[in-house]
Amino acid sequence: MLYEGNVVDPANHNELLILGKIATFCASARVAFNEHDGVWRVSGDPTEAALLVFGEKTGFKKDELEQEEPQVAEVPFDAKLKYHVALHAVGKKKMLTVVGAPEVILGLCKNQWMPTRSRVLTAGRREEIESVVHSMSRKGERVIAAAMIPTFRGAIGDPAELATALKGATFVGLFG
Numbered sequence: 001m002l003y004e005g006n007v008v009d010p011a012n013h014n015e016l017l018i019l020g021k022i023a024t025f026c027a028s029a030r031v032a033f034n035e036h037d038g039v040w041r042v043s044g045d046p047t048e049a050a051l052l053v054f055g056e057k058t059g060f061k062k063d064e065l066e067q068e069e070p071q072v073a074e075v076p077f078d079a080k081l082k083y084h085v086a087l088h089a090v091g092k093k094k095m096l097t098v099v100g101a102p103e104v105i106l107g108l109c110k111n112q113w114m115p116t117r118s119r120v121l122t123a124g125r126r127e128e129i130e131s132v133v134h135s136m137s138r139k140g141e142r143v144i145a146a147a148m149i150p151t152f153r154g155a156i157g158d159p160a161e162l163a164t165a166l167k168g169a170t171f172v173g174l175f176g
């Protein structure tokens with residue numbers, strides 16, 4: 001993995017590891033190498049395939065991760081909602097992860113994840129993140145925001161309950 005031309009080891013960066021896990025949890029696509037043609041093939045949404053590849057580059061193999069932390073429920077990406085939700089059993093707890101349009105995800109978040117703890121997502125910090133989103137967009141990047149609720153106690157089958165729970169999400173980062 002590279003950052004500004006320098007090699008970065010995700011194992012040394014908790015922020016990359018949590019983003020990699022969220023990407024892997026929320027990626028419904030599959031990627032396979034076709035040896036006959038010598039090309040990679042995507043089955044499913046290309047954006048979710050990119051999330052899956054990012055997750056793999058940070059060390060997460062979807063099948064192995066889901067054996068350890070199985071998916072309990074999912075709300076696939078919806079153009080109206082502009083997000084994709086995945087709920088996984090992590091030990092005796094449930095972890096909810098969500099990826100989607102930055103303006104929607106940021107609107108749901110009350111906190112921001114930091115490598116050692118979560119802190120309140122202030123208006124100033126929210127503006128800084130929005131500025132980064134605009135900068136990335138101006139460069140032609142497709143920008144996806146990621147958030148989580150590390151200990152989720154509800155059910156995502158009930159749209160009203162899910163909408164209420166998501167309003168307390170923790171912003172984790174951006175993919176471009």
